[in-house]
Amino acid sequence: MSTVNGSTWKPLALTLTPEVLAETLDGGQSFRWNLHTDGEWIGVWGECVAKIAQADDGSLSWSAPDAIADHVGHELINYLRLGPGLAEQIDTLPWRSDAHLAKCLETFPGLRILRQPFGDTLLCFMCSATKQIVQIKQMVALLAKRHGREIAPGFNRLPTWAELANVSELTLRGCLLGFRARYIHQTASFLAENPGWLEATEALPYPEAKERLCLLPGVGEKVADCVLLFGAGRLEAFPVDVWILKTMERRYGLTNWKPAQVAQFGRAHFGTLAGLAQQYLFAYERRATKTSPIQPRPNLSDSTSGLSSDK
DNA sequence: AGGCAGGTGGCCA
């Protein structure tokens, strides 16, 4: 179930605050990591399952089922982008002339863009339309459980697009997908009829790749940008969702700007790593909302003294 | 108890 019996713990060349770790694994980039009561994260991506534990000093270590531990250890480097270069990339962002960006960068030190499998990322973000993270996680958990292959005892990968092509729309609806089921079914059919299409798309330069992704039913600019940013390492992709719309209005004065205009502003202002900047802005805005809600939820039960008088 | 949620596609001026 929720345990990974496996290899010994090995160190990761990464130290983060618990909050940044949570924001990285479970902040809306990926939907298959869960924090367990013992404080360990367990996650699945591609054919990998891993546990990540954090020491009091913030340093991280990982473990995986013995049978796939070597593979996981290799993939983890890529998935978490543990190679050098992040600090240099951050430094090229326009934080020197953008005080709000500077604030976001210092609030989430070490926050990074994951490098997830392309097809999996497409599936997850096709599920994401008008859903919150909790619900997206439920959908993909069910998709994996019911239609994905088992990769370790108790853990399934997400179904591949080839596998999804054999699942009816009605069956997909059983995974809480709602109207997204039709899009996913149609996309699976299209991809089954066009072998290599997805792989070719992943290899294309950003503008062409985005244009092609938008041809898929259920994929618009926002989803395409998320897939390219989180599933293909295209750091110039700048997804504009309701959160970014809100933060660009609040922090940059872009009142009543439309998504396409905000996207253009983002690319112009933040440059070729706009997507990286976007992730910091996104994290900051989510935290600001959690800390001091713009619209505090009224506690209706306080309006009576505990005795409810009906009628 | 209902409204709302990290969009997209289609239809109308």
Place this chain on the structure above:
DNA sequence: TGGCCACCTGCC
């Protein structure tokens, strides 16, 4: 191009 609306349904 721009604005509106239907599309599913489980959470808060």
